[in-house]
Amino acid sequence: MSSPTSTTTLPSFVFETTRSIVSEAGACARLGQIMRDLGATRVMVVTDPGVRKFGLLDVGLDSLTAAGLEPLVFDGVVADPPAEVVEAAAAEARAQGIDGVVGLGGGSSMDVAKLVAFLVATPVGLETIYGVGNARGRRLPLVQVPTTAGTGSEVTPISIVTTGAAEKKGVVSGLLLPDVALLDADLTLGLPRHVTAATGVDAMVHAIEAYTSAHKKNPLSDVLAREALRLLGGAIHRVCSDGRDRAARADMMLGALLAGQAFANAPVAAVHALAYPLGGHFHVPHGLSNSLVLPHVLRFNLESEAAARAYGELAPIIFPGIDRSGGDRAVSARFADALGGLTADLGLETRLSQVGVGHNHLPLLAEDAMKQTRLLVNNPRSVTLDDARAIYEAAL
Numbered sequence: 001m002s003s004p005t006s007t008t009t010l011p012s013f014v015f016e017t018t019r020s021i022v023s024e025a026g027a028c029a030r031l032g033q034i035m036r037d038l039g040a041t042r043v044m045v046v047t048d049p050g051v052r053k054f055g056l057l058d059v060g061l062d063s064l065t066a067a068g069l070e071p072l073v074f075d076g077v078v079a080d081p082p083a084e085v086v087e088a089a090a091a092e093a094r095a096q097g098i099d100g101v102v103g104l105g106g107g108s109s110m111d112v113a114k115l116v117a118f119l120v121a122t123p124v125g126l127e128t129i130y131g132v133g134n135a136r137g138r139r140l141p142l143v144q145v146p147t148t149a150g151t152g153s154e155v156t157p158i159s160i161v162t163t164g165a166a167e168k169k170g171v172v173s174g175l176l177l178p179d180v181a182l183l184d185a186d187l188t189l190g191l192p193r194h195v196t197a198a199t200g201v202d203a204m205v206h207a208i209e210a211y212t213s214a215h216k217k218n219p220l221s222d223v224l225a226r227e228a229l230r231l232l233g234g235a236i237h238r239v240c241s242d243g244r245d246r247a248a249r250a251d252m253m254l255g256a257l258l259a260g261q262a263f264a265n266a267p268v269a270a271v272h273a274l275a276y277p278l279g280g281h282f283h284v285p286h287g288l289s290n291s292l293v294l295p296h297v298l299r300f301n302l303e304s305e306a307a308a309r310a311y312g313e314l315a316p317i318i319f320p321g322i323d324r325s326g327g328d329r330a331v332s333a334r335f336a337d338a339l340g341g342l343t344a345d346l347g348l349e350t351r352l353s354q355v356g357v358g359h360n361h362l363p364l365l366a367e368d369a370m371k372q373t374r375l376l377v378n379n380p381r382s383v384t385l386d387d388a389r390a391i392y393e394a395a396l
């Protein structure tokens, strides 16, 4: 008897995400109950001074206290957090006998919170865990509450740290996936326009790079990336013209989470690799760094047939009216142009020269970008030092 034949095989992939996602207006009111259910008693809320000043901690802190827990705020996070900030937060958590961590803020706060939760339960040196799979052991209960719609850190196993003078290194480990992601889009209603635009473009880049990720692209990430781009593309102009548009803020928050789930399992590539040195050396915010190099990396990548096909699939999701004639390369070239136009319309800087980068900086930037091998291996087209330099040159 012959066995049944099939024209396809089950795709081979691993997909991991935060095990519980709670999404609702006012979700911070649940924080106390959630932390108590996770067994915490003394909880460190990791944040930055801006988020605290905006009053975004109040509901969460009241909820923790009402649940009989003792909250302690660490508000020493700065953008693109340096290793020293992570170490200071972990030292304070240890000294205070903390047994649960909440990250409440943008990607910077959430990334620090992840490492505090790990380093308190597994006392190793931060410098020993950079890279993929080096953070092993245990971590404290961890809940993440994003206040930007961008990084997706609430559903990624990644934490990005600035080391030494300017290098951004990642700690990647399944242990860094939080127990719970708590989504409340109302926390973003006061997010300034420039931050809204830059973080929103970061989320779009996560979805685009996941969709073209060279080795780990998979059907789940693809579905999530497309839906993320439908939500983000439909809402980004609206949130930038009226920050108090609650429906558009909700679409951005959900879109950023879906993009985060996509790239957590189909990792980002050359856009991020070339963006990081801009954050490291010039303190350009993460989303803006991505935005500045995005169209140029896409134009470079579209020489890859697979990338051109993928961009052609994504183009009409973000830009429903885009001209689809002329084949994949032609559509992808229009896609790159349209993304450049979008970032300009949102009021973001579009040239490296506008953020202080000069011709003489390009060799250093290119050399640093090449250190991001963790990311560059995912790019659909291989990138040499000369290529990196040429891409920066085009973005100047």
Ligand SMILES: NC(=O)c1ccc[n+]([C@@H]2O[C@H](COP(=O)([O-])OP(=O)(O)OC[C@H]3O[C@@H](n4cnc5c(N)ncnc54)[C@H](O)[C@@H]3O)[C@@H](O)[C@H]2O)c1
Binding pocket: 048, 049, 050, 051, 054, 056, 078, 079, 080, 081, 105, 106, 107, 108, 109, 111, 147, 148, 150, 151, 152, 153, 156, 157, 158, 159, 160, 187, 188, 189, 190, 191, 192, 195, 199, 202, 286, 287
């Ligand atoms: N872990 C990951 O998977 C991942 C992915 C992408 C980026 N990152 C990292 O995340 C960091 C960037 O995070 P980000 O873009 O969210 O910015 P951020 O956390 O650095 O915050 C940017 C600014 O926005 C302010 N802010 C945040 N929420 C606000 C609100 N609701 N209202 C008013 N102001 C608010 C903050 O005070 C801060 O000044 C970088 O270090 C980047 O490398 C991590």
Ligand SMILES: [Fe+2]
Binding pocket: 151, 202, 203, 206, 272, 286, 290
């Ligand atoms: Fe990013």
